[in-house]
Amino acid sequence: MTSTLKLAWRNLTRYRRRTLLTALLIMLGVMALLLFVAAAGSFKQTMIGSITDSMLGHLQIHRRGYTASIDNLPLNLNLQPNAVGKIESALKAEPEIAAYSLRVKLGAMFSNFTENTSVRLNGIDPAAEDATVPALRQRINDGDRTGPLVAPGKVLIPTLIARGMKVKVGDAVVLVVTNASGSVNGKNFVVSGILDGVTGPGGRDGYIHIDDARDLLRMDKPEVMEVAVRLKSLKSLAAVQQRLNAKLDEIQNKEGKPATELHLWSDLSPFANIVRMIDMMTLFIRIMLVAIVLVSVMNVMLMAVYERIREIGTLAAIGTQPGKLMAIFLAEGLLLGLAGAAAGIALSYALVGYLNLNPVVFAFGREQITLRPVLELAEVAGVLGLAVLVSALASLQPAWRAARMDPIQALRHV
Amino acid sequence: MALIQADNITKSYRVGDMNVPALKGLSFEIGEGAFAAFVGPSGSGKTTLLNLLGCLDHPSSGTLKVNGTDISTLSRSAAATFRGENLGFIFQDFNLVPVLSAYENIEYPLLMVRGWSPEKRRERVERMIAAVGMTEHAHKRPDQLSGGQKQRVAVARALVGEPKLVLADEPTANLDHDTAYRILELMKSMRDSFGTSFIFSTHDPKIMGEAELTFTLEDGRLVQQGGEA
Numbered sequence: 060m061t062s063t064l065k066l067a068w069r070n071l072t073r074y075r076r077r078t079l080l081t082a083l084l085i086m087l088g089v090m091a092l093l094l095f096v097a098a099a100g101s102f103k104q105t106m107i108g109s110i111t112d113s114m115l116g117h118l119q120i121h122r123r124g125y126t127a128s129i130d131n132l133p134l135n136l137n138l139q140p141n142a143v144g145k146i147e148s149a150l151k152a153e154p155e156i157a158a159y160s161l162r163v164k165l166g167a168m169f170s171n172f173t174e175n176t177s178v179r180l181n182g183i184d185p186a187a188e189d190a191t192v193p194a195l196r197q198r199i200n201d202g203d204r205t206g207p208l209v210a211p212g213k214v215l216i217p218t219l220i221a222r223g224m225k226v227k228v229g230d231a232v233v234l235v236v237t238n239a240s241g242s243v244n245g246k247n248f249v250v251s252g253i254l255d256g257v258t259g260p261g262g263r264d265g266y267i268h269i270d271d272a273r274d275l276l277r278m279d280k281p282e283v284m285e286v287a288v289r290l291k292s293l294k295s296l297a298a299v300q301q302r303l304n305a306k307l308d309e310i311q312n313k314e315g316k317p318a319t320e321l322h323l324w325s326d327l328s329p330f331a332n333i334v335r336m337i338d339m340m341t342l343f344i345r346i347m348l349v350a351i352v353l354v355s356v357m358n359v360m361l362m363a364v365y366e367r368i369r370e371i372g373t374l375a376a377i378g379t380q381p382g383k384l385m386a387i388f389l390a391e392g393l394l395l396g397l398a399g400a401a402a403g404i405a406l407s408y409a410l411v412g413y414l415n416l417n418p419v420v421f422a423f424g425r426e427q428i429t430l431r432p433v434l435e436l437a438e439v440a441g442v443l444g445l446a447v448l449v450s451a452l453a454s455l456q457p458a459w460r461a462a463r464m465d466p467i468q469a470l471r472h473v
Numbered sequence: 474m475a476l477i478q479a480d481n482i483t484k485s486y487r488v489g490d491m492n493v494p495a496l497k498g499l500s501f502e503i504g505e506g507a508f509a510a511f512v513g514p515s516g517s518g519k520t521t522l523l524n525l526l527g528c529l530d531h532p533s534s535g536t537l538k539v540n541g542t543d544i545s546t547l548s549r550s551a552a553a554t555f556r557g558e559n560l561g562f563i564f565q566d567f568n569l570v571p572v573l574s575a576y577e578n579i580e581y582p583l584l585m586v587r588g589w590s591p592e593k594r595r596e597r598v599e600r601m602i603a604a605v606g607m608t609e610h611a612h613k614r615p616d617q618l619s620g621g622q623k624q625r626v627a628v629a630r631a632l633v634g635e636p637k638l639v640l641a642d643e644p645t646a647n648l649d650h651d652t653a654y655r656i657l658e659l660m661k662s663m664r665d666s667f668g669t670s671f672i673f674s675t676h677d678p679k680i681m682g683e684a685e686l687t688f689t690l691e692d693g694r695l696v697q698q699g700g701e702a
Contacts, residue, residue: 062584069572373568376529377630378557378586380550466529470564
């Protein structure tokens with residue numbers, strides 16, 4: 060094996076310029092793929108982190124049918140206290156869950172006493188919300204970031220509304236809501252903080268204490284519209300979803316059907332489509348890498364076989380078995396792919412290191428994204444494996460041709 | 474027992490719709506330790522006969538035995554094994570592997586074909602390289618050697634696996650006369666030292682005079698045999 064690899068390496072160095080050019084091509088392909096995956100991964104993680112850690116949570120539980128009309132913030136599809144109790148029991152029994160937050164969601168008229176606008180309100184328990192979406196606090200750009208997220212009688216409003224309504228921290232405002240029975244109720248609040256804008260439907264979301272929300276809606280029972288859930292690790296999302304679904308299906312309505320529905324963050328955020336698009340682009344770049352390696356290695360190996368026909372004849376004549384001849388050419392292609400991919404990986408690590416020292420910052424919607432690309436070991440190993448595998452496949456036909464060559468014809472070749 | 478027994482062997486090739494005979498019923502025997510030459514003009518069948526003896530091709534009919542094995546029907550893989558274990562080859566153009574040094578070229582059959590252990594390999598290669606007088610050039614690559622030196626390396630490579638028979642197709646054709654004679658002397662001394670039979674082809678009358686046994690071929694037929702088989 061060592062001698063085959065040694066001979067293959069020597070043969071590669073025989074045509075240095077050609078080997079270097081091919082290795083360079085593979086290196087560039089590998090580097091392009093790894094850099095794209097690392098940068099896109101960083102972008103995805105930043106955006107997913109921003110969405111889940113400051114707004115959605117990783118999972119959400121609603122009463123069945125609620126999410127279909129979530130844009131209208133319906134008041135007649137609430138989770139009843141009995142169901143909430145069962146949901147809480149299921150969540151507490153799941154070891155992968157870090158925190159959850161009960162939310163009362165409602166649409167309201169926001170008034171600064173001279174103008175009105177609509178606002179989406181989230182009635183929250185400040186401690187539970189803080190634990191479930193820890194980055195929400197970081198979105199407070201004006202106001203107290205250190206105390207409870209929101210106290211009774213206070214409201215956190217989005218920048219969009221603060222700017223449009225010319226409202227600042229400490230101002231008094233009125234929130235007017237229409238409750239489920241159709242009666243209108245209003246209450247004075249003091250603005251305790253302004254929230255940085257986020258991309259997507261959360262851009263008009265304000266926050267009040269859950270008791271204030273229930274008071275505004277004149278709820279006589281502690282109903283909730285949404286349970287946001289945070290996991291210890293996003294990696295366990297699918298497993299937790301499966302386990303929770305099984306438990307939640309036991310909570311049934313009067314018709315004997317499941318009364319709740321569980322959604323992942325990706326079901327609730329339009330950014331999931333961008334993630335899918337990025338994944339699709341990654342797949343295309345991966346296919347391009349396969350094509351680059353396949354064509355370049357196959358071309359080099361076909362040339363190598365063609366240029367060494369007499370040598371192949373000599374080696375066959377002195378007793379080299381066809382399998383061994385095939386191994387020599389396969390090893391050449393494999394080493395070429397390995398060398399190109401290894402150089403590409405080394406360069407990718409260097410560039411990723413540079414990008415982490417000098418991060419790229421750009422605006423995406425209302426978000427400021429700072430790219431901090433990370434090369435995952437599994438991804439690097441996958442790309443290396445792919446390059447080597449495709450190199451071996453590309454060498455297969457030329458190697459087979461060399462092994463099947465008639466020694467007499469080969470020795471006669473000029 | 475004779476090392477080579479050829480019994481009425483023929484070889485013909487298809488060229489379009491034509492059947493072109495290259496060898497026409499050759500029968501002969503060659504004993505162990507022979508230093509023999511196939512001689513004749515171009516197209517007489519020398520190379521075809523060497524190819525058959527070297528298991529690189531099959532006769533169209535007849536029986537051909539080398540070292541007791543009927544080689545007329547060996548499969549591709551079996552023929553490669555037989556070549557590796559019993560035969561050595563010397564080529565007109567030397568055919569050394571350009572990326573290997575003289576030492577590595579000689580070592581190749583033991584390493585890639587026979588799979589000898591490193592110690593046994595080193596001992597044998599050093600012995601062979603000394604026998605052909607190439608010790609001081611052992612680490613040079615073929616492009617750093619003269620024609621005569623390359624052929625010495627080729628002789629050592631042919632003999633390193635202790636074959637019963639070495640086949641050489643026009644081994645001196647690309648060498649000047651002095652070097653050609655030195656190579657033939659070397660081959661003879663190798664035969665004397667290791668007991669290996671040498672068969673070579675030539676159309677040079679001076680070179681054929683060095684053979685102890687000659688087979689003259691004309692138009693695919695054996696027309697004359699000289700010396701003792």
